[in-house]
Amino acid sequence: MALVVMKFGGSSVADADKIKLVASKVVAKKNIGNKVIVVVSAPGNTTDDLLKMANKITSNPSAREMDMLLATGEMISISLLAMAIDSMNVKAISMTGSQAGILSDASYTCAKIKKVNPKKIKVWLSKNNIVIVAGFQALNSNGDITTLGRGGSDLTAVAIAAGLDADSCEIYSDVDGVHTTDPRLVKDARKLDYLSYDEMLEMAGSGAQVLQSRSIEVAKKFGVEIHARNTFSENQGTIITSEDKIRRNKMETLLISGIASDKNQVKFTLIDLPDIPGVAAKIFGRLAKIGINVDMIIQSAAINKKNDISFTVNKHEMKKTQIELDEIATELNVSEVLCDENIAKISIIGIGMKSNTGVAAKMFEILSKTGINIEMISTSEIKISCIIDEFDITKAVEELHKGFGLSKRSK
């Protein structure tokens, strides 16, 4: 008997009819002879609505209470799905993250899973139940509820698949799988049959929200193969697996597998920094200390023993960064701190880059032909990212998608 983990995102459990549809898919999976664990997210926009509600109460909510609040969203879905399955005369039991043995570190709002203790899940599976687990939530060693960061139900599903050595891990959403770019933005986007963990990690880290980055890190670490697919169709989705397996089986590899965009970035520039050792260490050390994640960094050449440093951070960390930089600027006698919110990051990703030269040149040429100015560039072995004007982002995605031959018509 195979053990299958099925995860359904918020769009798949957004209303009663969708929950009934999910119930029938889960029951069908069990009826063909599988043991089934289901992980669900909060219905529709519940998590966003809860966040908004908290922000109406206070601009500085306690992280512990925030997790207490956000965890309620997933509890709506687990109980309703259990009722829907039960009304089909199939045995099902819902469990919170803590009941399911999902144990995390102490940090709130973005906790890391430390261990899955699957004892209870196993007991109920052996009693022939479908086990429904609330995604996105865990229990820390203080006995408090924690949450796993936005999109964290993906992580719950992968951690359970790893912890119980499941035969498959299926992550369902409202699209057919991982596409060459966001199919909601580019109609011509093509579904990918296979993608390596590293490509998916870079795509998720560059703004493709279809799967949570950390869930892919865990999947790679424990060798959990993910099947990303659509709740509302029976189509084969995308298999996310090791590069080794993709190459061994000579599956289709493209020079560029995906293009991702991220409007959630903001650029800071410190003007006229002293060109002496220790300045960059001071700035980025201080930001790291208060938990700010810096993405791209560039430093200009020194003129008259002064230079400029620009870097990007996530938009939701803008205020915190600004306050810290104002202090640092006074200490370092910086002449100005600039903040530009109207930027976006465009990234191209593909393992094909490892063995092909000229990919960056081609990207820059496409952007230049489209009249788009590049403000910053960063590269990794399988990714090139550029910061551009936010206004140009849709055009940039479309032109790069076309230019690298990714659209359905160019297959």
Ligand code: ADP
């Ligand atoms: P869920 O609510 O099921 O967790 P998400 O909203 O987190 O679903 O992820 C699915 C969405 O991800 C899609 O609706 C799509 O717009 C978006 N998306 C962004 N980039 C991509 C991509 N490259 N491939 C597929 N979907 C993408």
Ligand code: ASP
């Ligand atoms: N409900 C959480 C969120 O909206 C977790 C998830 O959907 O995976 O981020």
Ligand code: MG
């Ligand atoms: Mg999601």
